[in-house]
Amino acid sequence: EPEVTQTPSHQVTQMGQEVILxxxxxxxxxxxxWYRQILGQxxxxxxxxxxxxxxxxxxxxxxxFSVERPDGSNFTLKIRSTKLEDSAMYFCASSEERVKEExxxxxxxxxxxxx
Amino acid sequence: xxxxxxxxxxxxxxxxxxSILNCDYTNSMFDYFLWYKxxxxxxxxxxxxxxxxxxxxxxxxxxxxxxxxxxxxxLHIVPSQPGDSAVYFCAARSYGQxxxxxxxxxxxxxx
Numbered sequence: 001e002p003e004v005t006q007t008p009s010h011q012v013t014q015m016g017q018e019v020i021l022x023x024x025x026x027x028x029x030x031x032x033x034w035y036r037q038i039l040g041q042x043x044x045x046x047x048x049x050x051x052x053x054x055x056x057x058x059x060x061x062x063x064x065f066s067v068e069r070p071d072g073s074n075f076t077l078k079i080r081s082t083k084l085e086d087s088a089m090y091f092c093a094s095s096e097e098r099v100k101e102e103x104x105x106x107x108x109x110x111x112x113x114x115x
Numbered sequence: 116x117x118x119x120x121x122x123x124x125x126x127x128x129x130x131x132x133x134s135i136l137n138c139d140y141t142n143s144m145f146d147y148f149l150w151y152k153x154x155x156x157x158x159x160x161x162x163x164x165x166x167x168x169x170x171x172x173x174x175x176x177x178x179x180x181x182x183x184x185x186x187x188x189x190l191h192i193v194p195s196q197p198g199d200s201a202v203y204f205c206a207a208r209s210y211g212q213x214x215x216x217x218x219x220x221x222x223x224x225x226x
Contacts, residue, residue: 004158035216042119043159043204043216056213091158106158 002026004107006092012113013082021077021110023092032075033093033104034067036060043091049075082114118142119207121217128224134192136220138205141186145207149214150179150190153202162203163190195224 005024013019025032034046047057049067066078075094079086092107120139128134138148146167151159165172165179165188172179178191192199205217 033213042218043206045213045215048213058213093158103161106160108157 002105004092004094004105006090006107006110008110009108010111010113012115015084015114016081019079019082019112021079021090021092021112023075023077023094023107024073025075025092025094026105027073029094029096029105031055031095031097032067032069033095034077035091035093035106036088037091037109038085038088046077079112082112084114087112087114117218118145118215119205119217121203121205121220123220124218125221125223128195128222130197130224130226131194134190134195134199134222134224136190136192136203136205136222138188138190138207138217139186140188140207142207142209142215143186144209145215146210147208148179148181148188149206150177151204151206151216152199153204153219159204192222195222197224197226200224 004026007022011019032049035043036046037043045058047061047067048055064080068076089109089111091109093104095104118141149164150162152162153159163174163177163179165181170181176192181188200223202219202221204219206214208214
């Protein structure tokens, strides 16, 4: 069964450093998403991406965040200058169609710890 | 501003009995609701959905009930199995918007 993969599984970084979280969506999917879950809190939508551009983003997704699909298979989330409050589990997801949200397939997540 | 609430952080149920997970929402524009299940070290996986034009949707052991007037939905699992032990997220959206997730309820099914 096809699956979304994410690397690394864990990332520890110093405050102020840049991090890049990587995701490989399912190959025939067209819509890509990033979510985050701060420990003990709800899953929060960050951004959706379609046709090589951001289609929607939340208030959390400020200028410190960017997304890219550099090579047709990877989908990356970059945090330019990490803050302590960026510590969270970051989930990538992909789907075939925008309207069929129930078929969003989530990756296993990257746990980011900012010290 | 918690638009989607799951007031029980945890729930324990005996194997074979019914599990009832509750979710309340505040935004009357929400018209589509999902339940996701999440195991440790894995991403959320879709479980069942319901549109606001329905009040019930059933899929095997899983049934979701929607009470629009009360802005309440619930997920029933019957009979509960130990493999159902996971965190369950309720998510809701209004048309054209992205989903808003609840904080989750950790279900433990005891053998």
